[in-house]
Amino acid sequence: MRLEARNISFSYQDEKPVLSDIDFTVETGEIVGLTAPSGYGKSTLGKILAGYLKPDKGTVLVDGKSADVKAFHPVQLVFQHPEKAVNPRWKMKKILTEAWVPPEEMIRKMGIEQGWMNRWPAELSGGELQRFCVLRALSPQTKFLIADEMTTMLDMITQAQIWRVVTEYAARKEMGIVVISHDTYLLKRLCSRIVRLNE
């Protein structure tokens, strides 16, 4: 299966386009890095791929078709700031199981403790919350994961722990990953291919 963006153009204001005629392709099972300096439209492209933004021109195809907006989207985006991505009035267990019920083993590997399940988001740290946000996006229906600075605000040990779970799972389920980051060491370590938007 292939995630394909063809001739994507996008502008927030009329004058200056952020993206113009971008082509981008990811295969399932592939880990692709996406990097560029700030303001080159990395996150914008990520949001377009995951269906959060509509491109002005061009199409995004998953397996040759455009995704159904009413169903579970096969391309899932994990945001940089987990505290904005969870409903502050939901307990953690409800947040984690919104899309699917992750198996115990993955919950443990992700470093999520059972005692956190009954807490409110305000009672967990950013790193603890991000583990929930990553895990809830790894549903069996997710074919591609867009990790937009997913682990930037975490310490090295937590970063390694989360990426180990994600890459193992991706290899097992043939899931494609787009890693959006400024961190070239992280990209070199994880990705089989790196795309630079500024070139």
Added chain:
Amino acid sequence: MKLFRLQKGTRERAIARIVLFLVILTAVMIAGSHIPLDSIYVDLENINHPPGLTHLFGTDWVGRDMLTRTVKGLSLSIWVGIICSLSSTVIAAVFGILGPTLGGKADAVISWLVDLTLSVPHTILIILVSIACGGGFKGIVVGVAATHWTSLTRIIRAEVIRIHTSEYVMISKRFGKSRRFIALHHMVPHVVPQMVVGTILVFPHAILHEASITFLGFGLPPHEPAIGVILSESMKYLTSGQWWLAFFPGVCLICVSIMVSALGKSLEQIMDPVTAYKK
């Protein structure tokens, strides 16, 4: 069970406050509605009695016991407050949710209505609406309800807009969740606490406005034992030194307002997960 552990956390204190104020307010209401009207009898042998052991709040110029009149008046005020704040909340909920959901012109009309209502001084608007509705109990309730929905409408509207554009709702949509699911699971837990707290915080405004309109003579009729009526009648006797006629009913009205306001704030504190378990 938390209540009985006798901890000194803010949560326990907030719950204790809520229970205490609820008990006092219900007691006043029950007492007020169970006192028969003829217990406020004219007793010409005991007129203008200063506060003392037999008459805690004193008696007025025809010997009526002021404590009984005050309790009766307070319970009437609390009823007016309850009816007004509940109807304001219903209006605010309908407008606040419909506006951003329908968007465009409907939202603009609702915002314009809010601005229009806020641009006229409350008291004048209440008097006009009250007179237009034929005055009395009905007039005052409609008048106060028609003017107190604005701030809550703004709060609910802003909240609904904020949640609609939040990342967690957008993520929920990518998970294929329906509009119904988003409304029930994402909106309701945010909007309902706002509405409950909003209703309670409108209450003190409602009863103070009721009392002031009645005091001015546009509200409840003179034969009702309302606090506003008591205060306006007592004005004539203040100059002759009968301070207790206005002092005790006035202080009681302010106490009720403060209690309800504190009740609302405590409820807000324990309902918000961010402050719920703060020590």
